[in-house]
Amino acid sequence: EIVMTQTPLSLSVTPGQPASISCKSSQSLLQSDGKTYLYWYLQKPGQPPQLLIYEVSNRFSGVPDRFSGSGSGTDFTLKISRVEAEDAGVYYCMQATHFPRAFGQGTKVEIK
């Protein structure tokens, strides 16, 4: 099974500053169809996760453009260009290239 490893596990960010989260997979996530099925979710306190990014770099409906995803193969990054107070929560990456789907352990983002 694929292991997804996120770093850091926690992050404290000043509003207006950038933030970056890394997600590494134990195997390449490039599918034979040429797509890479890597997703990013944000779980705000007391809420279900919400999809931010699909297939590495595509923002989901309604997601602000301060969120961006990048990467390939086994290394992926979620960047927030200018953190806002509403961005606090736990961020998860998830791979859907290999069976079974697997989530990273989560990165808790705190706003100073």
Place this chain on the structure above:
Amino acid sequence: QVQLQESGPGLVNPSETLSLTCTVSGDSITYYYWSWIRQPPRKGLEWIGYISSTGYTEYNPSLRSRVTISSDTSRNQFSLELSSVTAADTAMYYCATGASPSYWGQGTMVTVSP
């Protein structure tokens, strides 16, 4: 926009079967895929499985021997059954749209305890 609502008992006895239903509004379950995911208290997310519009299912191997996902198109619902539960199955259970979840329900907390 699609909305999902989980329902079912909040307390299940050990060794019994956990049964949850997800009611979908704003879209038909005769399209796409529909997933279940769970989250133990203060822990991360675990993918349970999904069902397709044609009834095809995939399950996490760690749960495969105990899990069944089914659908009822007449009610626009899909369901989760997890048998022989233990305290380790205590979690928030979420239903979601898509094989790779996009829209999520609010979740329902299930506690396994005598």
